[in-house]
Amino acid sequence: xxxxxxxxxxxxxxxxxxxxxxxxxxxxxxxxxxxxxxxxxxxxxxxxxxxxxxxxxxxxxxxxxxxxxxxxxxxxxxxxxxxxxxxxxxxxxxxxxxxxxxxxxxxxxxxxxxxxxxxxxxxxxxxxxxxxxxxxxxxxxxxxxxxxxxxxxxxxxxxxxxxxxxxxxxxxxxxxxxxxxxxxxxxxxxxxxxxxxxxxxxxxxxxxxxxxxxxxxxxxxxxxxxxxxxxx
Amino acid sequence: xxxxxxxxxxxxxxxxxxxxxxxxxxxxxxxxxxxxxxxxxxxxxxxxxxxxxxxxxxxxxxxxxxxxxxxxxxxxxxxxxxxxxxxxxxxxxxxxxxxxxxxxxxxxxxxxxxxxxxxxxxxxxxxxxxxxxxxxxxxxxxxxxxxxxxxxxxxxxxxxxxxxxxxxxxxxxxxxxxxxxxxxxxxxxxxxxxxxxxxxxxxxxxxxxxxxxxxxxxxxxxxxxxxxxxxx
Numbered sequence: 001x002x003x004x005x006x007x008x009x010x011x012x013x014x015x016x017x018x019x020x021x022x023x024x025x026x027x028x029x030x031x032x033x034x035x036x037x038x039x040x041x042x043x044x045x046x047x048x049x050x051x052x053x054x055x056x057x058x059x060x061x062x063x064x065x066x067x068x069x070x071x072x073x074x075x076x077x078x079x080x081x082x083x084x085x086x087x088x089x090x091x092x093x094x095x096x097x098x099x100x101x102x103x104x105x106x107x108x109x110x111x112x113x114x115x116x117x118x119x120x121x122x123x124x125x126x127x128x129x130x131x132x133x134x135x136x137x138x139x140x141x142x143x144x145x146x147x148x149x150x151x152x153x154x155x156x157x158x159x160x161x162x163x164x165x166x167x168x169x170x171x172x173x174x175x176x177x178x179x180x181x182x183x184x185x186x187x188x189x190x191x192x193x194x195x196x197x198x199x200x201x202x203x204x205x206x207x208x209x210x211x212x213x214x215x216x217x218x219x220x221x222x223x224x225x226x227x228x229x230x231x232x
Numbered sequence: 233x234x235x236x237x238x239x240x241x242x243x244x245x246x247x248x249x250x251x252x253x254x255x256x257x258x259x260x261x262x263x264x265x266x267x268x269x270x271x272x273x274x275x276x277x278x279x280x281x282x283x284x285x286x287x288x289x290x291x292x293x294x295x296x297x298x299x300x301x302x303x304x305x306x307x308x309x310x311x312x313x314x315x316x317x318x319x320x321x322x323x324x325x326x327x328x329x330x331x332x333x334x335x336x337x338x339x340x341x342x343x344x345x346x347x348x349x350x351x352x353x354x355x356x357x358x359x360x361x362x363x364x365x366x367x368x369x370x371x372x373x374x375x376x377x378x379x380x381x382x383x384x385x386x387x388x389x390x391x392x393x394x395x396x397x398x399x400x401x402x403x404x405x406x407x408x409x410x411x412x413x414x415x416x417x418x419x420x421x422x423x424x425x426x427x428x429x430x431x432x433x434x435x436x437x438x439x440x441x442x443x444x445x446x447x448x449x450x451x452x453x454x455x456x457x458x459x460x461x462x463x464x
Contacts, residue, residue, distance in 0.1 A: 065399070117362060127399025130349060130373050141362050143373075147397065148380050165379065167297070167359025 005192060005230070007168045008112055009121035009144075009159070011177035012129065014201040016109070016138065016223075017099035019044065026095050031081075037203065039079045046071035051123060051152040061150045063125040069093045096124070097131035102198070106137055108223025111232045113139050121145045121162045121175065123152050142166065154185030163191075176226065180213040187214075194218040194226055237424060237462070239400045240344055241353035241376075241391070243409035244361065246433040248341070248370065248455075249331035251276065258327050263313075269435065271311045276434075278303035283355060283384040293382045295357035301325045328356070329363035334430070338369055340455025343464045345371050353377045353394045353407065355384050374398065386417030395423075408458065412445040419446075426450040426458055 013019050020040045027036030050067040053059040072093050076082050084092065109118055119142040120129050129143045142165070146152045149161035163170045170190035177183055178198040187193050193216040200206060212219050220226035245251050252272045259268035282299040285291040304325050308314050316324065341350055351374040352361050361375045374397070378384045381393035395402045402422035409415055410430040419425050425448040432438060444451050452458035 117366065119362075125399070126374060126376075126397040130351075130398065134349065134373060141366060142358060142375050144358075165358040166362065167357070 003192070004172060005116060005174045006172040007117040007119060007163075007166050008174045008176055008194075009119050009162055009166075009186075009191070010109075011153075011175070011179060011182050012120055012122035012124055012132075013099075014198055015176060015178040015196055016105050017101050017132065017136070018201070019096070019099050020201065020203060022099040023095055025100075026098065030092070034079055034081065039075065039081075041202070042075055042078070043068070043071055046074070055152050055155055063147055064123055065093065065096070065125055065128055068096055094128075094131075097128050098135055099132055101136050101138060102222065104222035104224045106139070108225075108227045110139055111227035112223070112230065113141065115230070115232050116174075117141045117166060117168070119144050119162065119166055121153075121159065123158075153182060156185070156189055159186050159189050159191060174217070174230075176223075179209050183216055184214070187216075192217045194220060196220050196222060196226060235424070236404060237348060237406045238404040239349040239351060239395075239398050240406045240408055240426075241351050241394055241398075241418075241423070242341075243385075243407070243411060243414050244352055244354035244356055244364075245328075245331075246430055247408060247410040247428055248337050249333050249364065249368070250430075250433070251328070251331050252433065252435060254331040255327055257332075258330065262324070266311055266313065271307065271313075273434070274307055274310070275300075275303055278306070287384050287387055295379055296328070296355055297325065297357055297360055300328055326360075326363075329360050330367055331364055333368050333370060334454065336454035336456045338371070340457075340459045342371055343459035344455070344462065345373065347462070347464050348406075349373045349398060349400070351376050351394065351398055353385075353391065355390075386413060388417070388421055391418050391421050391423060406449070408455075411441050415448055416446070419448075424449045426452060428452050428454060428458060 010016055023040040024036045027034060027039060050071055054062055112118055118140060120140055122129055122145040125147045126143050133140050144162040144165055146158050149158045151157045163173050174192040174194050175183055175186035176194045176196060178196045178201060183193040183195060195212045195216045199210055218229050220229055242248055255272040256268045259266060259271060282303055286294055344350055350372060352372055354361055354377040357379045358375050365372050376394040376397055378390050381390045383389045395405050405423050406426050407415055407418035407423040408426045408428060410428045410433060415425040415427060427444045427448045431442055450461050452461055
């Protein structure tokens with residue numbers, strides 16, 4: 001049985017927004033003849049290694065926008081994008097500010113927010129998350145996570161600083177994520193856990209995070225299902 | 233002429249919410265026979281000296297909820313409240329989480345938010361501001377300010393860290409406040425400035441901040457007037 005929850009802390013990329021389809025959609029509208037699916041996958045494949053450079057101390061604290069840009073600069077030649085202007089590259093890098101939510105996300109979060117504080121606990125920087133929320137209508141009560149803690153998930157301080165800023169004990173926070181490893185890290189700190197199944201985050205051939213790998217407190221098909229399961 | 237603005241950063245106590253009337257209202261419903269107006273004024277009179285203890289380094293970083301409680305503990309005997317239980321004192325201390333907005337605030341901010349990012353740049357801690365916003369319906373895009381910068385206004389980092397987290401240059405931030413000294417500090421860092429006239433923040437006999445003391449970029453009668461003056 002799950003104890004009393006006061007705040008829901010959300011992973012964002014993959015859990016609330018569909019980054020892969022959004023990058024493909026925007027890329028295809030921007031330029032024909034580029035393998036935008038391959039590009040999206042290659043860009044995201046550099047994500048965890050980049051975060052690890054910061055977590056390990058090889059890089060000082062660096063916001064995600066800057067890490068995205070470092071990865072993008074390393075990819076453009078391989079995908080026939082080397083001719084982009086500086087403005088075009090800046091615009092492309094900020095596609096992460098313009099990701100679309102999954103179809104259930106806004107409806108589910110709007111219901112959840114009636115009863116619980118809903119906060120981003122993301123590796124995205126605050127400006128990225130605020131721009132995304134304004135464009136997509138994501139109803140955050142607070143945008144927290146890695147940047148305010150100055151460390152990336154799954155480092156403990158990203159979770160603990162978010163709970164502390166919300167004034168809520170970890171045991172009264174429900175971490176909502178489509179990734180088992182995010183929930184492993186949060187649960188080790190006392191957070192309650194909700195796994196949301198996102199079977200196509202990585203496209204139709206996804207092989208990871210298709211099912212819960214532990215007995216999480218809640219397993220939900222999407223965020224509307226989570227609202228139902230929390231009685232909202 | 234004012235340059236292009238991307239984000240509005242708001243002072244909260246006195247500018248968005250009417251702390252004095254809210255404390256009096258809640259106090260009178262809680263217990264008769266107490267001078268709640270005198271109590272509210274005495275509590276707030278200890279506010280800047282408490283912040284100064286943190287700004288000066290005499291105290292380490294301490295969130296506003298804790299400073300409010302230190303001040304409250306020093307006041308209870310003088311106002312006949314020494315018999316309150318620990319739970320009652322905790323509840324009273326959190327009246328700052330339950331302040332009511334000025335009558336124009338929600339309507340004005342809702343209009344402003346259509347066009348600009350609206351963020352709290354307050355000395356209130358994040359949990360206080362989130363609770364207040366959820367109760368009152370204040371439509372923040374982000375709740376930032378002193379606690380995420382770990383220093384109190386008017387220290388420069390409180391303003392600069394908020395602008396940095398928003399990804400907006402100070403020159404594209406409009407600081408909105410009912411207090412001339414807040415705008416003095418912000419404008420020294422490059423922020424644009426909007427003075428909102430709140431003639432009864434300190435009650436009917438208010439003597440301070442009745443008028444702009446410099447040529448601020450905008451002077452508004454309230455937040456709806458600010459929306460009109462910004463073309464929202």
